[in-house]
Amino acid sequence: xxxxxxxxxxxxxxxxxxVELKCNYSYSGSPELFxxxxxxxxxxxxxxxxxxxxxxxxxxADLNKGETSFHLKKPFAQEEDSAMYYCALSKTSYDKVIxxxxxxxxxxx
Amino acid sequence: xxGVTQTPKFRILKIGQSMTLQCTQxxxxxxxxxxxxxxxxxxxxxxxxxxxxxxxxxxxxNGYNVSRSTTEDFPLRLELAAPSQTSVYFCASSAATGTQxxxxxxxxxxxxxxxxx
Numbered sequence: 001x002x003x004x005x006x007x008x009x010x011x012x013x014x015x016x017x018x019v020e021l022k023c024n025y026s027y028s029g030s031p032e033l034f035x036x037x038x039x040x041x042x043x044x045x046x047x048x049x050x051x052x053x054x055x056x057x058x059x060x061a062d063l064n065k066g067e068t069s070f071h072l073k074k075p076f077a078q079e080e081d082s083a084m085y086y087c088a089l090s091k092t093s094y095d096k097v098i099x100x101x102x103x104x105x106x107x108x109x
Numbered sequence: 110x111x112g113v114t115q116t117p118k119f120r121i122l123k124i125g126q127s128m129t130l131q132c133t134q135x136x137x138x139x140x141x142x143x144x145x146x147x148x149x150x151x152x153x154x155x156x157x158x159x160x161x162x163x164x165x166x167x168x169x170x171n172g173y174n175v176s177r178s179t180t181e182d183f184p185l186r187l188e189l190a191a192p193s194q195t196s197v198y199f200c201a202s203s204a205a206t207g208t209q210x211x212x213x214x215x216x217x218x219x220x221x222x223x224x225x226x
Binding site: 043046098101 | 142149150151152153156159165167168175197199201203214215217218219220
């Protein structure tokens with residue numbers, strides 16, 4: 001069965017520092033990968049997905065099939081980036097979405 | 110545009126009681142999901158549905174039941190509440206596939222915080 005792991009429960013960085021939230025997955029096929037974010041007192045929402053290869057709010061994520069990773073990166077962290085981040089996977093466009101345990105990012109002013 | 114609406118927002122149950130968490134969406138989405146969110150565990154999929162009349166188990170279905178009689182509604186039933194079911198429950202929906210042919214984003218409700226004592 002597919003699985004998503006996020007090794008860091010908590011991550012603290014200073015404002016302006018680079019940030020990387022790690023995500024690894026286990027699935028032998030070609031999954032669809034996503035990053036979802038939950039800001040304080042807001043609903044969970046999609047941040048970005050690998051297929052669209054977009055940059056949202058300065059965040060990017062590259063799918064590395066060899067390392068089965070989909071790490072989320074931002075060169076300069078901002079205070080408003082503080083939130084809970086979830087990596088998620090779907091085996092196909094038609095399959096259910098499975099989430100990792102999440103990483104709580106705290107950006108220190 | 111309401112999106113995904115969950116009721117109630119909060120509920121306290123005694124062990125052994127039953128209740129139904131309501132979820133409705135007005136986006137005509139085929140796919141609907143129930144997740145539970147526990148600290149340090151992330152979101153675990155309880156049940157999901159790919160359309161009216163079709164439901165399937167997720168990662169942690171034990172102790173729960175669902176039904177999908179309409180496209181809009183996807184209620185989650187707890188028959189015999191247990192302390193292990195204390196959690197925050199999220200309902201989500203998505204279109205079958207995006208216009209580009211890949212998985213559409215999930216739209217989440219605000220959650221229901223359930224405590225079983």
